[in-house]
Amino acid sequence: MSPTSLTTSENGSAAAGSALDAGPARFARLRGSLQQLLAAASLIVIVVFFSFASSHFFTANNLVSILTAATVTGILALGTTFVIITGGIDLSIGTGMVFCGVMAGVFLTYWGWPLWAGVAATVLFGALLGLINGVNVSVLGIPPFIATLGMMLIAAGLSLVISGTKPIYFNDTPEFQDIMNLSIVPGLRFPMGVAIFVVMIVAAALLLSRTIVGRYAFSIGSNEAATALSGVNVRRWKLTIYTLSGLFVGLAGVLSASRLSSAQPTGGMGLELEAIAAVVIGGTSLQGGKGSIVGTVIGALIMATLTNGLRIISVPQEWQSVAVGVVILIAVYLDMLRRRRA
Incomplete structure (x- = not known):
C-alpha cells in the first residue's frame, strides 16, 4: 500500500473516531437542553395553573414579588451550582447567609462603618466562610456533606452568640435597605435587588461557560482522578470554587438583611435545601460533571412561583412546606x- 493510501486511511480512521466522540457529546448537550426545556415547561404549567386558580396571581405586582422572592434563594443557588458541578455539596449556605447578615449588622450598626465598606466586608466575610469550607474539603479531606454540615451548625450558633439572640436593626443606616428595596423602574415596583440578581446571573453564566473556573469545575465533577493526573491542582481549584460560592452567600446575606432592614439571627434554616433543589430541578446533577446557570435560574423561579401561588390560593403554611418537600424529592x-440513563 502506498504512503498516500496509508495517510488517507489514517485520516479516515481519525475522522471516524472524531465523529464517534462527537456523537455522545452532542447527545449529552441535547439531553441537557431537553432537561432545561422540561424545567421551563414545568414553570409555564405552574404559572398557568395559578393564573386560573386566582385572579390575583398573574399581575405585574405579584410577578415582581415572585422575582423578589427568588432573588435571595436564586443567588445562593447560583453559587452552589459551581460546588455541585464539582461533585460537592454545601449545606451551610442558608445559615451562612444569616451569619453574613449578622456581620453586616456588626459592621454597619455596632461599628458604624460606611455603607460601602460594610457591604464589601460582608461579601468578603461570605468568601471567608467558603474558604473555610474549601480548606476542610480539599485540604483536610473531610467529605463535603460533613464539612458543610459542621459549618452550618457553627454559623447558626455564632449568629446567635454575636447578635445576643436578638435582631440587629439598621436604623442608623436607612439607605442600607435601598440595596434590595429601592425601585429602579419609574411607575413600577421593580427592586434594585432583582437587578442585582440579573447581573449575578450573567456573571455566573460567563464564569461557568467562558472561564477556566467553569472548565475545571466540570472536569473535576466528571472525573476528579483523571483531572488530577492531567496536571490540574484539584485542591486549589476546589478551594477557589468553594470560596466563589461563599461570595454569593455573602451577597445573599446583604440582600436578605436589606430586604428586612434587619439581621435576623434565627432564620436561614431550610434555604439551603431550596437552593439545592433549584439547582437540581434545573438539570445540575448531584453526582457532578453537569449543570447550567440557566437551568438553576429556572429552578429558582419554580420554587418561588410555587410558594407564592400556594400562598395566594390560601394553602396553609404547613402544607406549603409539604409541597416544597415533595418537589425536592421529585x-x-x-x-x-x-x-441511570446516562
Whole structure:
C-alpha cells in the first residue's frame, strides 16, 4: 500500500473516531437542553395553573414579588451550582447567609462603618466562610456533606452568640435597605435587588461557560482522578470554587438583611435545601460533571412561583412546606433517573 493510501486511511480512521466522540457529546448537550426545556415547561404549567386558580396571581405586582422572592434563594443557588458541578455539596449556605447578615449588622450598626465598606466586608466575610469550607474539603479531606454540615451548625450558633439572640436593626443606616428595596423602574415596583440578581446571573453564566473556573469545575465533577493526573491542582481549584460560592452567600446575606432592614439571627434554616433543589430541578446533577446557570435560574423561579401561588390560593403554611418537600424529592429522584440513563 502506498504512503498516500496509508495517510488517507489514517485520516479516515481519525475522522471516524472524531465523529464517534462527537456523537455522545452532542447527545449529552441535547439531553441537557431537553432537561432545561422540561424545567421551563414545568414553570409555564405552574404559572398557568395559578393564573386560573386566582385572579390575583398573574399581575405585574405579584410577578415582581415572585422575582423578589427568588432573588435571595436564586443567588445562593447560583453559587452552589459551581460546588455541585464539582461533585460537592454545601449545606451551610442558608445559615451562612444569616451569619453574613449578622456581620453586616456588626459592621454597619455596632461599628458604624460606611455603607460601602460594610457591604464589601460582608461579601468578603461570605468568601471567608467558603474558604473555610474549601480548606476542610480539599485540604483536610473531610467529605463535603460533613464539612458543610459542621459549618452550618457553627454559623447558626455564632449568629446567635454575636447578635445576643436578638435582631440587629439598621436604623442608623436607612439607605442600607435601598440595596434590595429601592425601585429602579419609574411607575413600577421593580427592586434594585432583582437587578442585582440579573447581573449575578450573567456573571455566573460567563464564569461557568467562558472561564477556566467553569472548565475545571466540570472536569473535576466528571472525573476528579483523571483531572488530577492531567496536571490540574484539584485542591486549589476546589478551594477557589468553594470560596466563589461563599461570595454569593455573602451577597445573599446583604440582600436578605436589606430586604428586612434587619439581621435576623434565627432564620436561614431550610434555604439551603431550596437552593439545592433549584439547582437540581434545573438539570445540575448531584453526582457532578453537569449543570447550567440557566437551568438553576429556572429552578429558582419554580420554587418561588410555587410558594407564592400556594400562598395566594390560601394553602396553609404547613402544607406549603409539604409541597416544597415533595418537589425536592421529585427533583432528586429525577436526577437519579438521569444518571441511570446516562
